[in-house]
Amino acid sequence: MSRWSTISPIPPAGDLRTLSWATLTNTLGSGLWLAGSALYLTRGVGLSAPAVGVALTVGALVGLTASLPFGRLADRYDPRTLRAALQITQAAVAAAYLLVGSVTTLIVVAVLDALLTAGNLAVRAALVAVVAGPRDRVTAFATLRAVANLGIGVGAAAAGVALTVDTLLAYQFLVIGNASTYAISALLVLRLPRTSRPSTLTTPRRSLLxxxxxxxxxxxxxxxxxxxxxxxxxxxxxxxxxxxxxxxxxxxxxxxxxxxxxxxxxxxxxxxxxxxxxxxxxxxxxxxxxxxxxxxxxxxxxxxxxxxxxxxxxxxxxxxxxxxxxxxxxxxxxxxxxxxxxxxxxxxxxxxxxxxxxxxxxxxxxxxxxxxxxxxxxxxxxxxxxxxxxxxxxxxxxxxxxxxxxxxxxxxxxxxx
Incomplete structure (x- = not known):
């Protein structure tokens, strides 16, 4: 047990451990989706590889616009509640890949997914800063990166079952699994205490820049x-x-x-x-x-x-x-x-x-x-x-x-x- 504690990226009991379990859960789903998304959309749904590439690129480029506004929201409101709300929404969007049947619907879902993902990353960075405090936030960031890599690796390995079966139903289980992990992660995030924001941060900014x-x-x-x-x-x-x-x-x-x-x-x-x-x-x-x-x-x-x-x-x-x-x-x-x-x-x-x-x-x-x-x-x-x-x-x-x-x-x- 002690040997495992020296190599496990999960930290000791506390708020960072809670956030680590939320990250591990979420990235298990990410691993499922990263490993199986291309085959689901091409072999399962029947879209062409170039069309999938274009749709995902459009989604990624549009998604970049969400980083700044969601980062500002995390300064004015409780980042814990904001992240949980984003993940619940992402659960619904991730499940919406089950409805994709054309390039048009794929672009719509991919754009929504990318917007929420970019916003979530900015909010997560703010949440890490609050959970760990100024002195320990970089170590906390590194801890969550290690946990995320572990989750993605395990999720990708688990996706191998669906890739081996190679049927539409098997790929759909990957979609459902990914969506479920967003919801579970949100529930874990809500176990963190609310953040008290200084009153100066609730004053609306007058400048867009x-x-x-x-x-x-x-x-x-x-x-x-x-x-x-x-x-x-x-x-x-x-x-x-x-x-x-x-x-x-x-x-x-x-x-x-x-x-x-x-x-x-x-x-x-x-x-x-x-x-x-x-x-x-x-x-x-x-x-x-x-x-x-x-x-x-x-x-x-x-x-x-x-x-x-x-x-x-x-x-x-x-x-x-x-x-x-x-x-x-x-x-x-x-x-x-x-x-x-x-x-x-x-x-x-x-x-x-x-x-x-x-x-x-x-x-x-x-x-x-x-x-x-x-x-x-x-x-x-x-x-x-x-x-x-x-x-x-x-x-x-x-x-x-x-x-x-x-x-x-x-x-x-x-x-x-």
Whole structure:
């Protein structure tokens, strides 16, 4: 039992544990849907793959617009209640995929789904800040990331049953399972205590251009961090295509790569977050992350010139290197997004940060497919250079941002659940 407690990402009893169980439940459904959605919509519903791709892209792009307004709502109202309400609504929208029978209905459902997902991420960031407090919110963020990876991994594995059966009914069970986890997660979130909001936050803002959008230093730091999020597209989209089309490694190594990343994230996310305790340390760690991720890109490129066994070994070793860079960037980016935010507008700042990273991720598939799958080694090198430059610039930009911050409020004034 004690050995399990040392490797389990679930924290000790308390509000963070409650939020962790809610996250684990929710991401079990996410894993079901991520693994089975493409086959459900094509083999089950009968839509073409290009049509599905277009519909989901439209949904993702429209969904980006929800980050900022929902972040602002989380500053004015109880983020616990707001998140629970969003998840109940998402349960209904997730179930609506059962009604999809055409590209038009798919676009409608995908847009609603993406809007709620983007809004939920911004509200979750605000809720994490409230639950954990200023000192522990980055560790809490890392804990929830580890829990989420565990949930997605288990959910994706469970979806394998439906994928093996390969019938419309089996795929529909995945849809129902995903919708159910949203509802259960909402009930768990409601077990958290309500948040008391200072009266200053209930005053309506007179300007549509809130403080986060006027904060140029913060925008610069978040943009640099957002550029680094391109590495997520590399892992989830580019590597599977690269393995099957440009290397001699067996296709099965793609699953091994994703499992390696998931396991290391569960084991290391919280440990690595503990060293990132200030914005200055975070900026330096982002620089290190950019350089490590750049090295990983060059190593992935090399795999295309090796025999099968050597290519497989290099791909798995590189994934270890990649995951270290990924985790350094994740925890450091979270620290910067929280510590550089106006304490009275945490939700809005997280919404802007989510908007910038979401925009890069939306553009990433087209950009990296062109660069890497068409350009080969030169494309990998260009991607590595982009990640390295973004990392190297971050400490200087963050120092500028820190010089413009207002003095922090006394610890006694921090908001807690």
């Amino acid at each position: 809130g403080p986060a959008l006027r904060d140029l230093p913060f925008l610069a730091v978040s943009t640099a961090s957002a550029v680094l999020t391109l590495h997520h597209v590399v892992l989830t989209l580019i590597i599977p295509l690269w393995v099957v089309s440009h290397t001699s490694a067996p296709a099965g190594v793609v699953s091994a790569i994703l499992v390696t990343n998931t396991v290391l994230t569960v084991l290391l996310a919280v440990r690595l977050s503990r060293a990132v305790d200030t914005a200055t340390t975070a900026a330096r760690t982002v620089r290190r992350a950019g350089l490590v991720l750049a090295v990983a890109m060059l190593l992935y490129a090399t795999s295309g010139h090796l025999p099968a066994v050597a290519a497989t070994a290099l791909l798995l070793l590189t994934t270890v290197v990649y995951t270290i860079g990924d985790l350094w960037h994740s925890v450091s980016g979270a620290r910067l997004a929280y510590d550089l935010a106006d304490p009275d507008a945490i939700g809005e700042y997280q919404g802007v940060d989510q908007l910038l990273s979401g925009t890069v991720r939306a553009a990433g598939p087209a950009l990296l497919t062109l660069l890497i799958l068409t350009g080969g080694v030169a494309g990998w090198a260009a991607t590595a250079a982009l990640l390295a430059v973004a990392g190297l610039l971050t400490p200087r930009i963050a120092a500028w941002a820190l010089r413009t911050r207002r003095p922090a409020a006394p610890a006694s004034a921090s908001r807690r659940c």
